[in-house]
Amino acid sequence: MGEAGELKGLRDDVYRRPLATALERLGLSSGWRCVDVGAGGGDVSVALAEMVGRDGRVYAVDSDPRTRDEVARAAAAHAQVIALTQAGEDLSLPEEVDLAFCRFLLLHVHEPLAVVRMMAASVRTGGWVVVQEPITSAGRIAGTPFSMPGARHPDVGAILPALVRDVGLEVIDAWAEAPAGVGPGPVSRYLETLTGVDPGEDPLVLPPLVTVIGRRD
């Protein structure tokens, strides 16, 4: 992995620390070409754009066409962000990229392995695939496990290293991080946004995000 790039202006989301850790360990820097699969509102795409600079490029790919406007708004100051409406299962880019990234995507797709395979195929030889997904049921509110009935694979984080290996990538690094807290603060605000319920003084451990860094040989 290369030198750690400058991490600036990562948006103030409660999972920014795992994202920052991943980008630092990877050494993402100026000029890289990237794809953010399942880009949603573009938080990760903007973080990538800030680090790759004007000479880099970030394809923000999402299957929902409505996210294009959101990404365009979030990335207004970053001409290098290009929003594409595509399913991860059909990923097709105009060029090979140095990095394919996804966060909070694989828990929603029909077949996570198929998406990771397409991500692996989109990077150049020697390029990187980084996947960041939760183990939802390992989170706790006052000691009680989280549930996420809307997600197809809420615990996909638990099998992430195997998914990356099984598409033929070398697993270079893998770890888990979980924001936690008690009382007022960003963690309790995040939970209130998710559930509509103020957790008060209950101790909180948000679902850990497992990150796997794979390399295409």
Ligand SMILES: C[S@@+](CC[C@H](N)C(=O)[O-])C[C@H]1O[C@@H](n2cnc3c(N)ncnc32)[C@H](O)[C@@H]1O
């Ligand atoms: C929870 S959001 C995550 C957004 C962003 N990655 C983040 O971490 O802030 C999941 C996004 O994945 C998109 N999505 C779901 N299934 C997809 C698929 N098969 N291919 C591409 N995008 C998909 C959804 O439209 C949504 O925007």
